[in-house]
Each structure stands twice: as structure tokens, then as C-alpha cells.
Amino acid sequence: MSSSPPANxxxxxxxxxxxxxNRQFKATPRLLAExxxxxxxxxxxxxxxxxxxxxWCVNAGHGRPAIIEAVSRQLQxxxxxxxxxxxxxxxxxxxxxxxxxxxxxxxxxxxxxFFANSGSEAVDSALKIALAYQHAIxxxxxxxxxxxxxxYHGSGFGGISVGGLVNNRRAFxxxxxxxxxxHTHDLEKNAFSxxxxxxxxxxxxxLEGLVALHGAETIAAVIVEPVAGGGGVLLPPKGYLERLSxxxxxxxxxLIFDEVITGFGRLGSAFAVDYFGVVPDIVTTxxxxxxxxxxxxxxxxxxxxHDALMxxxxxxxxxxxxxxxxxxxxxxxxxxxxxxxxxxxxLLTRGSELADQWQDALHSLAESPHIxxxxxxxxxxxxxxxxxxxxPGARGYELFVDCFEHGLMTRMTGDIIAxxxxxxxxxxxxxxxxxxxxxALKHIT
Ligand code: PLP
Numbered sequence: 001m002s003s004s005p006p007a008n009x010x011x012x013x014x015x016x017x018x019x020x021x022n023r024q025f026k027a028t029p030r031l032l033a034e035x036x037x038x039x040x041x042x043x044x045x046x047x048x049x050x051x052x053x054x055x056w057c058v059n060a061g062h063g064r065p066a067i068i069e070a071v072s073r074q075l076q077x078x079x080x081x082x083x084x085x086x087x088x089x090x091x092x093x094x095x096x097x098x099x100x101x102x103x104x105x106x107x108x109x110x111x112x113x114f115f116a117n118s119g120s121e122a123v124d125s126a127l128k129i130a131l132a133y134q135h136a137i138x139x140x141x142x143x144x145x146x147x148x149x150x151x152y153h154g155s156g157f158g159g160i161s162v163g164g165l166v167n168n169r170r171a172f173x174x175x176x177x178x179x180x181x182x183h184t185h186d187l188e189k190n191a192f193s194x195x196x197x198x199x200x201x202x203x204x205x206x207l208e209g210l211v212a213l214h215g216a217e218t219i220a221a222v223i224v225e226p227v228a229g230g231g232g233v234l235l236p237p238k239g240y241l242e243r244l245s246x247x248x249x250x251x252x253x254x255l256i257f258d259e260v261i262t263g264f265g266r267l268g269s270a271f272a273v274d275y276f277g278v279v280p281d282i283v284t285t286x287x288x289x290x291x292x293x294x295x296x297x298x299x300x301x302x303x304x305x306h307d308a309l310m311x312x313x314x315x316x317x318x319x320x321x322x323x324x325x326x327x328x329x330x331x332x333x334x335x336x337x338x339x340x341x342x343x344x345x346x347l348l349t350r351g352s353e354l355a356d357q358w359q360d361a362l363h364s365l366a367e368s369p370h371i372x373x374x375x376x377x378x379x380x381x382x383x384x385x386x387x388x389x390x391x392p393g394a395r396g397y398e399l400f401v402d403c404f405e406h407g408l409m410t411r412m413t414g415d416i417i418a419x420x421x422x423x424x425x426x427x428x429x430x431x432x433x434x435x436x437x438x439x440a441l442k443h444i445t
Pocket of ligand 1: 118120154225229230260
């Protein structure tokens with residue numbers, strides 16, 4: 001069953017869809033027409049529970065009037081204003097409000113905010129800021145960027161160079177010098193862990209290996225997702241992030257946390273920095289920043305990094321980087337309204353109240369067919385299926401389609417089904433997610 005387009009629907013031919021099997025999709029489309037609260041409605045009128053907050057972004061649920069009104073009001077007052085050698089108060093206001101809730105609190109000093117328009121741009125901006133920082137402090141030989149296998153940092157050339165998903169990389173030339181640590185996913189030792197996996201903190205020592213191989217004086221920065229999302233919800237083993245941070249500090253390497261998914265309440269704290277108590281030099285965010293209502297990203301840079309670049313003649317541009325839409329007034333309006341909703345409804349910490357129920361509900365599927373691992377943290381989860389030997393990814397796709405047909409939107413990465421519902425989810429809706437998946441597991445082969 002697909003959600004068939006209405007009689008007068010446009011042709012599906014022209015839109016070349018991103019990260020989509022276009023021909024397969026267009027033969028059996030899944031078309032969404034409306035969204036409200038926890039639900040989408042398909043073009044043929046079926047209600048679909050949003051198990052993914054759209055694409056990990058609609059953390060406060062769909063159709064929030066306060067955001068809609070704020071964006072609409074801003075577009076009427078001033079639709080657009082440039083941010084190159086000009087400014088508009090709402091961008092400064094938004095930056096100030098973000099700084100007040102910055103990852104790690106005031107002590108971390110991550111309160112210098114640079115705006116981009118997506119997670120990919122936030123990542124590329126952070127990588128460039130890291131390189132510019134090293135250059136500015138006289139460490140210009142540090143040009144190497146280190147990521148991790150199975151990491152996802154968006155689809156820009158910087159992001160795919162440090163990213164570790166082979167399908168996103170194989171057709172494209174990459175930044176010279178990028179290298180990778182191993183990922184932390186160890187099914188043999190850590191499958192069905194509750195809480196953080198016990199085994200694997202020593203994998204952070206891969207960075208020591210790369211320092212030994214390349215020389216610390218060539219490495220500018222390491223970027224990791226504190227919890228890898230797009231690669232299949234891979235949790236950091238206990239002590240891993242602490243060890244990585246310590247190695248970075250010891251070798252003068254900047255640490256970047258890509259919090260495009262984990263930022264804004266996903267783990268039950270405002271940021272993963274707060275959840276893990278590990279403070280990097282730069283944090284990238286997007287998605288939940290505007291509740292998915294406006295394409296926007298924000299980089300939280302430490303004062304150390306920012307101030308190192310505020311040198312030289314005052315009339316000189318300090319960072320030759322930015323976007324036409326950096327600090328877009330409507331995006332800032334959406335972001336400020338989102339912060340207010342989070343504050344009023346306690347959404348940044350609601351995940352911590354639901355996390356135990358979420359974990360227990362997901363782990364109740366452990367004995368279901370095909371499952372080889374279940375992982376949860378805050379309000380993220382992954383269900384990993386045994387791949388069919390002849391067709392890796394096929395089982396995951398079938399589960400994803402079956403769930404959708406039975407009214408649940410999930411996200412699939414190969415044979416891993418990922419979940420990250422809006423943080424307004426009710427306990428009943430958590431049960432419905434699990435029941436739908438349990439039934440779907442019986443339907444697939
Ligand atoms: N970084 C991470 C950790 C992400 O999960 C994503 C998107 O899923 C991105 C970067 C890229 O964000 P965008 O798709 O907004 O460019």
C-alpha cells in the first residue's frame with residue numbers, strides 16, 4: 001500500500017529526491033500532506049504517528065502556532081536582511097538567547113554563535129573555524145581533520161570527508177588529509193545494553209594512533225557525534241568521550257561535537273555536552289534549533305576559539321566565511337519561538353522523564369524475530385535487524401514500509417530502524433510505536 005496522490009496531483013517526475021531510491025519511491029510513493037502534534041496525515045487521509053520528529057528535527061511536535069505566528073510576523077515586518085557588514089536585532093537577540101542556554105553552561109564558554117542554514121553547513125563552518133583558529137594561533141601546519149567510521153556530518157564536501165558512511169563518500173573526491181577513528185559499535189560485546197555500553201572506551205585511543213602516524217602538529221580538529229545518529233544510533237561506550245577529550249587537549253587538537261541531532265533535548269538534557277559532562281571546543285546544531293520549521297544551523301564556538309580570531313586590524317574581516325541566509329530573520333524568529341516553547345513546556349528535559357519507559361518499551365521487543373540489538377538513550381532508539389545474507393538492507397526497508405502502512409513513521413538506515421519521536425510524545429503513543437513495530441516484525445520475512 002502506498003499513499004496514492006490525489007487526482008489532480010503533480011507529476012512525480014521532476015523532483016529529484018534526496019537520499020531516496022527515486023524510481024522505487026515513485027512507483028509506490030509515500031506522500032505526506034499535513035502535520036499536527038504527533039501526527040502526519042497522508043495525501044489519502046491516513047494518520048501516521050511521527051516516530052522520528054520528521055527527520056530528527058521537530059522536537060516540539062508539529063504545527064506549533066507560536067512558531068508559525070513568529071515567522072509570519074517577522075516576514076511581514078522584515079522578510080530578509082543581509083548579515084555581511086550589516087545586522088538586524090533579531091539575529092543578535094537569538095544569538096544572545098542561545099548563548100544563555102549554551103552547552104555546558106557559562107563555565108564552558110561556548111557562547112559565541114555563528115549561524116548557518118543547515119546541519120551540513122554548520123559542520124562545514126565548524127571545520128573551517130577550526131582550521132582558521134589553528135592558523136590564527138600560529139599552528140598553520142594543522143590542516144588535518146579527523147572523523148570516525150559510521151559518522152554522519154551532512155553532505156557537504158567537509159562533512160563527507162570526515163563522515164564515515166561509505167555510500168556517501170565513494171563517488172566523490174574528499175578533503176586531503178582527512179582520516180578516521182574506528183566506530184564504537186560492538187555487537188559481540190555490547191548487544192542489548194541498557195544505558196551506555198560497557199566496552200569500548202579504549203577505542204578513543206585510535207586518536208593516539210593517528211597522532212603517532214601523522215604527528216599532532218598536522219591535526220587541526222576531531223569531529224564526532226556524541227551519539228552517532230544517521231549511522232544507526234551508536235552510543236559512546238562509558239568513558240569514551242572523556243578519554244577522547246583528554247587526548248585532544250593533550251595534543252592541542254580541537255574537539256568538535258556534532259549535536260545536529262542530540263542538541264535541543266533529544267537525550268533528555270539540552271545538549272549532549274550536558275548529558276555526558278564533556279566539554280568540546282565547538283558544538284554544531286541545526287534541526288531542533290527551529291523545530292524543523294526553518295532551515296537553520298548554529299555553531300557554538302568557545303571564547304578561546306572565537307577570541308583567537310578577533311585579532312589584527314579592526315577594519316579587517318576576521319573570518320572569510322558566511323552565507324546569504326546566515327541569521328535569516330525568519331529563522332531567528334522561529335528559533336526564538338522554539339526556545340520559548342521548550343522553556344514553557346520543559347521539553348529540553350522531558351526526555352529524561354520518559355527515558356526509562358522508552359527504554360523498557362523498546363527492550364520488550366528483544367525476543368521478537370530478526371532482532372540482533374536494541375539501543376536507547378534519552379529519546380533516541382535503534383532496532384537492529386539481522387541482515388538477509390543475500391540482500392542487506394531489504395529487511396529494514398520492509399519493516400519501515402510495513403510500519404508506515406500501519407500508521408507509524410520510522411527511519412531506516414540499512415537494517416537499522418531508528419526512532420526519535422517529538423518530545424511531546426505521550427506514554428500511550430510510546431506503546432503504540434512498540435506495538436506497531438512488534439506487529440510489523442511478524443509480517444516481514
Ligand atoms: N550532522 C549530523 C549529526 C546530522 O545528523 C545531520 C543530518 O541528519 C547533519 C549533520 C546534516 O544536517 P542537514 O541535513 O541539515 O544538512
